[in-house]
Amino acid sequence: MVLIYIDHSEKEIKKSSHEAISYGAAIAKQLGCSAEALILGTVNDDLTALGKLGASKVHQLNNESLNNFDAKVYASLIATIATHLNAEVIVFAHNINGKAIAPAVAVKLDAGIVTGACSLPNLQNGFEVTKTVFSGKAFASIKIETPKKVIAINQNSFGIQNHELTATLLEMNLPIPPASVKVTHVNKIVGEIPLTEANLVVSGGRGLKGPENWGILLDLAKALGAATACSRPVSDSDWRPHHEHVGQTGIQIAPNLYIAIGISGAIQHLAGVNRSKTIVVINKDPEAPFFKAGDYGVVGDAFEVVPALTAAILKMKHNE
Amino acid sequence: MNILVCISKTPDTTAKIAFTEGNTKFDENGVQWIINPYDEWYSLVRAIEIKEKDPTTNIHLITVGGPEVEPIIRKALALGGDEAIRVNSNSNDSYVIAQQIGAIAKQGSYDLIMTGKETIDYNSACIGSMLSAILDLPFVSLANHLELNGNSATIIREIEGGEETNEVTLPMIISCQKGMAEQRIPNMRGIMAARTKPLKIVEPIATNAHTSIKEFSLPPAKTGVKLIAPDQMDELVKLLKEEAQVI
Ligand SMILES: Cc1cc2nc3c(=O)[nH]c(=O)nc-3n(C[C@H](O)[C@H](O)[C@H](O)COP(=O)(O)OP(=O)(O)OC[C@H]3O[C@@H](n4cnc5c(N)ncnc54)[C@H](O)[C@@H]3O)c2cc1C
Numbered sequence: 001m002v003l004i005y006i007d008h009s010e011k012e013i014k015k016s017s018h019e020a021i022s023y024g025a026a027i028a029k030q031l032g033c034s035a036e037a038l039i040l041g042t043v044n045d046d047l048t049a050l051g052k053l054g055a056s057k058v059h060q061l062n063n064e065s066l067n068n069f070d071a072k073v074y075a076s077l078i079a080t081i082a083t084h085l086n087a088e089v090i091v092f093a094h095n096i097n098g099k100a101i102a103p104a105v106a107v108k109l110d111a112g113i114v115t116g117a118c119s120l121p122n123l124q125n126g127f128e129v130t131k132t133v134f135s136g137k138a139f140a141s142i143k144i145e146t147p148k149k150v151i152a153i154n155q156n157s158f159g160i161q162n163h164e165l166t167a168t169l170l171e172m173n174l175p176i177p178p179a180s181v182k183v184t185h186v187n188k189i190v191g192e193i194p195l196t197e198a199n200l201v202v203s204g205g206r207g208l209k210g211p212e213n214w215g216i217l218l219d220l221a222k223a224l225g226a227a228t229a230c231s232r233p234v235s236d237s238d239w240r241p242h243h244e245h246v247g248q249t250g251i252q253i254a255p256n257l258y259i260a261i262g263i264s265g266a267i268q269h270l271a272g273v274n275r276s277k278t279i280v281v282i283n284k285d286p287e288a289p290f291f292k293a294g295d296y297g298v299v300g301d302a303f304e305v306v307p308a309l310t311a312a313i314l315k316m317k318h319n320e
Numbered sequence: 321m322n323i324l325v326c327i328s329k330t331p332d333t334t335a336k337i338a339f340t341e342g343n344t345k346f347d348e349n350g351v352q353w354i355i356n357p358y359d360e361w362y363s364l365v366r367a368i369e370i371k372e373k374d375p376t377t378n379i380h381l382i383t384v385g386g387p388e389v390e391p392i393i394r395k396a397l398a399l400g401g402d403e404a405i406r407v408n409s410n411s412n413d414s415y416v417i418a419q420q421i422g423a424i425a426k427q428g429s430y431d432l433i434m435t436g437k438e439t440i441d442y443n444s445a446c447i448g449s450m451l452s453a454i455l456d457l458p459f460v461s462l463a464n465h466l467e468l469n470g471n472s473a474t475i476i477r478e479i480e481g482g483e484e485t486n487e488v489t490l491p492m493i494i495s496c497q498k499g500m501a502e503q504r505i506p507n508m509r510g511i512m513a514a515r516t517k518p519l520k521i522v523e524p525i526a527t528n529a530h531t532s533i534k535e536f537s538l539p540p541a542k543t544g545v546k547l548i549a550p551d552q553m554d555e556l557v558k559l560l561k562e563e564a565q566v567i
Pocket of ligand 1: 204205206207208230231232233234245246247248249250261262263264265266267268269272282283284285288300301302303333357
């Protein structure tokens, strides 16, 4: 059986977990077994609808006290449940919480783990999974040598597949270990799309000259419904918050669309964004290295090009 | 306060990514090694800041690797580590590395074990989480702020679209990222002092790898950028909608 861990926050299942279910269901199909989901805590989502993503059953440890994430408690519960259900493969989204618990679960189950996976397992010579390495500059095919396997799948690398299933909801009852972490405060930036979950990202570099000029970029992001990102010097100079820094030493993202505005395209920056499906480069220097990594390019002054692009998008949306 | 800081070597960020032996090994030819930036800039520097506030703090560094990591570990000592342990083992398997660090951690009485958010070569983000299972300790990942107060830690960690404040009783494990501290450059005094700071080499414990790397590959090269004139933004929107189908 393939067990997929469902991550949620503020009573809502995360998009990356939807993808993880579809991915887990595809592995279950390869192995000829069932795909079942596991959720700790309570959410507002209709859990039987997870069948549409490929889960035949959803196991829920329906306990409000689990709504605060606690890596140690979560890992211990997931490992216990995976053992109890006799799961062969345990799938996580390689998102913030997945990164915190999947490796611990792997240790507890004596399972080999591949994090940052970006392919279905190849079963020809055992069980090999491809993952991104060198911050997206390369791939490695990793063989998991243990009977049990843990995989954390990169966000936006598999997609969602539709299934005609209604999942059966099964409530579990287990003693909850004492909390090891007390959550004292949550500060969610409202109205902003989290960068790692975003399909569309608009990103700015030093070419925008200063924080006072970010308005044109924010307008474009708003017109598209995109998240915003920036290059390292921009966040280092506090023009933009740290959490927007993408690149080899920032966040690595793989949205469907990445629009780079006034960013030169240094190797360390590209490492964080080159897995984006489509890259648009806006730069006034035709020699900027970013053009080599781009799909579409506009050689021009961002202060003219960006407002014109925003207007064109609004026009397109208006005509739809 | 005893802090164990995990240090990993990684290729310099500009290193050429190429492979040898039938694409099964990373080509280390001409590669310049650096301390993994997350380990150095955030985790180690924050440990040093804690020591600057409370000089009774001991900062122990641990690295798992062959003799080639010694210049890296000396640099970490020059920045401000007190002593270092090198476990003489080379492995690409996170589990093996976490087991080695776990074995050392069990011998010391560490209040805080710090790692970087991930290494910039294998990007696995596994060690901190694995250590929490091996040592049965609390773990907070992707932290961008850490304050210690007696035997408790206040940590701010990243969550999707925001931040969360956590209170944890020591001992614990933390993985650090941007915001935690600022990059430092070792000074001459640090470099001199590092030469005589203890660097202990220990042999690895016996443990089995759970995974092995079978093959590396490079992403397909982009086919070339399509240039659109600055006054043709309607055209760009059309391409994004109809050709790329991303909006
Ligand atoms: C160890 C290490 C790690 C690093 N990690 C990262 C990382 O994670 N992420 C990251 O981003 N960087 C990282 N860097 C820094 C990286 O090397 C570059 O310095 C950085 O990405 C450059 O940022 P930039 O493109 O915004 O600025 P610049 O390189 O200064 O480029 C500005 C660009 O804007 C263009 N421009 C100027 N005016 C206009 C205009 N009016 N209209 C349009 N275009 C204009 C210019 O032609 C230029 O191409 C790292 C460096 C090191 C050494």
